[in-house]
Amino acid sequence: MIIELSHVTRKFPTRNATVTALSDVNFKLEAGTMACLSGPSGSGKSTLLFTLGGMLRPDSGTVRVLEQDLYGLSKSERAAFRATQIGFVFQEFHLIPYLTVRENVLLPLGQIKHSARPNFEECEKLLTRLGLAHRMDHKPRQLSAGERQRTAIARATLLKPPVLLADEPTGNLDENSAAEVYQLLTEYRDQGGTVLVVTHTRAAWNYADQVFQIVAGQLQVCSEVPNQSYSH
């Protein structure tokens, strides 16, 4: 199992009440799968994603990624682990506005050892494959939303992390761009990556090997991949 959560609970105390974002969640994912995590807004999808991405410590339970107990690591060990083993894609792209597409994509290199760095040619090949060859020296504000998300995917996959996490990656995209994004994510899965996509739209289900649903912090597994009729 590349990802393994057992009995993970995460609560957020607020002024009036305590929100239970994750309630005794057990979750496993095999390497080389593309999984979808659906659920209504506020159900705990992002909380789950950040928890297994090593950015949100659960109140209880264990999180294992690549056989590594994530929260048994120190903060800096966890950051180093994240740098090479986990890629993130967000709804808001989070591209750095003052860097070009190329510089944004190369950003993960800032935190890893020189010997482990891919060369710049590889970065350009990746951008070409994602249809951004002509955009390499442009700033994010010059790009369309779809191009921005493809840049973010290039950044997340530059170091070929075994795990790729995407939080509503198509939330700000039109249908065509969204389809492109899902196409790229399945390609990454086909190259051996494990992909977990958070979404509250059913369009993504078509691309997934496995679909999970979360409602009010409780995880439910849809045993079968829903067929075409569920989409739209």
Added chain:
Amino acid sequence: MSFSLRLILKELFHRWVGFSLSLLAATAAVALCVGITMMQSAADKETRRNARDIGSNVFIIPASCDLYEYHQQGYSKDSMPDTNIDRMMEAGKIAYNHLIPTLTAEIKVEGRLARMTGIAMARHPKGRPSKSKMGVVVTPGHVHLGHNVAELLGAKKGEDIQLLNRLWVVERVAPEMGTVDDITILANLEDAQQALARRGEISEIKAISCVQCDTPEDTSLGTLRAQLKKILPDTQVYLMKEIADARVRQRRMMELYSPFVIIVLILASAAWLGVLAAINVRERIGEIGLLRALGYGGRTIGFLILGRAALVGVSAALLGFVIGTFITLAFGPEIFPETARAIRSDYRILGVVLVATPLVALFASFIPATLAIGHDPAVTLRENQ
């Protein structure tokens, strides 16, 4: 780190408004501090110079001289030996800067009572030679005539005059001063001693006491008196208080206010830099969260924020030094004519400013940097909140 440095530079250019506002404020503060420091050291030098120009601020007269008579006359009628000067110099311990021996007496000129003063070149303490020629120097065989006495004699510069049974060349005719100088004939001390038949005698020694002592009443004059008592038992020493006091007051004021102004400037610009840094961090919360997701550590995040502050500091130091120096050199002499000549650019100030400004900027950005490092990326990166 060069990677992070590139990131800092690109960010500075991108958010140039915030950068300019920080730079502007810090540069203005540095320029003001540089200007104030330059003006202060100019005033410092100038008070020293003024003290010399105004004249002596200690006078030594024979013990036999009656103080009442001295003030009524304006000079001492009694004499002391001119070897007193040599004894003072040989003692070597006395707290003075320059010694000027004079011999003054009344003389009859065309039926009127004028005054002759013989004056010698200023003498300096051993091992402390003066850089500049001090006081009036009269060439032997020559005289300097006061305005009225020159009129009385009908003498002009370069002419010969007959006085006290000998011939003198008029070296200079002074303009009207409105003081006793107008009826005074200045001669070389030795000439005056000879002409007045008072060889080896002087009536007064004027001394410029140590300008470093800021309480002349207690230390300088006290020490001088005590030391003189041992060396020259037959003298009395007085301080011309007003000159000394005015000088001390001026220096005290500068010393009191300029550090205060500089501290206020530093605090105000630090507060401004801190606020701007906090705004910058707020704007970059998403960016910082993303870097965290990519595995960037707290040290790198801190470096990005503090490195930015240090760059602002260094740029402001360089710009502020150049602008402050330029403005002070250009407008300082007009605003402070008394100290105009002493205003100089000073590279030691650049050194201080180059170290101090980045330190202030770093200090001001410390809290924003801590906030940036402590920020929870899961909060910023979570969508639809």
